[in-house]
Amino acid sequence: MKSSFRAPALAVAILGTIATTHAQYSNPPSWMPMTMLNVNFDTNNLRLDVVDEAVKLGTNVYAVLAVATNGTYDPAKPWGCLNGTAYSRRLGWDDPNRRNADSSLHIANLLSNAYGPEASIWIDCVSRSPGLEAYLAIGKFGVNTNSSGTNTDGSVIIDSALNAYSGIFGTAGSSTKWKWDGQMDHNTYAVSLWDITATNQLLTATYKVYVGDSAGNEILNQDGSSASTIEVWTWQGPATLVPPDLTIRNMTAIGWPAACTNYLLESAQTLDSPVWTCVTNQPALLDGRSVILVDPNCAQRYFRLRLAD
Secondary structure (H helix, E strand, O other), X not given: OOOOEEOOHHHHHHHHHHHHOXXXXXXXXXXOOOEEEEEEEEOOOOEEEEOOHHHHHOOOOOEEOEEEOOOOOOOOOHHHHHOOEEEEOOEEEEOOOOOOOOHHHOHHHHHHHHHXXXXXXXXXXXXXXXXXXXXXXXXXXXXXXXXXXXXXXXXXXXXXXXXXXXXXXXXXXXXXXXXXXXXXXXXXXXXXXXHOOOOOOEXXXXXXXXXXXXXXXXXXXXXXXXXXXXXXXXXXXXXXXXXXXXXXXXXXXXXXXXXOOOEEEEEEOOOOOOOOEEOOOOOEEEOOEEEEEOOOOOOOEEEEEXXXX
8 A cells, every 4th residue: 555654734734834824924032022141341440340230130030042943034145044942132242332432442442442442341251051142243233233224115235235133142153252332232143953952942042251362362450450351141042942843745755854863754654653763764854854764665653853852
């Protein structure tokens, strides 16, 4: 008897959605709601300080990552890298005196007066949770400096000169060091949905904020001390785990996101079977998905993806 391969209704529904909603891609995420963690420089003690996340949000309260399933964003746009991730732009760096009419109080000028014209603030990501990525995002929509930068049809204007959504803080082979411009910057932080293994999972990044020259080399105080400070940012994952989509095409090809390396493909004769067997076929990589071929003439089987222990 010819075999019949079944997938959960959710997987079939996801496949249909991807195929029919290309005209309904979402605009890139904005920086709202925002929480600005102000960077201050003590001119008397020559020390940097960043307002702790807990001061702004409260103890054990964190920026919550939003979910973008595959097909949420146009993959051809810079922010298409957020498909299949949980992300946030809430936390941002800011100079509390940035809008002060007395420009001598702007942090860039305070550093220049104390250390010379080459001095700037650099932020070095010294550690981060596995899978946590960071992308350059500029302005409200992350891809232009105009907070109302949209076209007449509502789509967002992209300033290609900004190189928005390029990797920073070690993402995509970038340097772990990033030169801050002293403006209100809310970059985008994201983690693959398949790297989230628990509800409300916490992810962290530890940053060294320091004074550096144009090349990012630290400038020490005259007594040899450092003006730097260490900051830990924390994000909270979604309250519900998002299962990866499992698709079956032409009754012979089974596919799932290639990033799901922590999931196992299993099969059983019946959906309620107490015994599921691991499928050991070596998958091929096709358009970002792991794909295996199955024999359409074998007995009926059900397939599932299970999070590895």
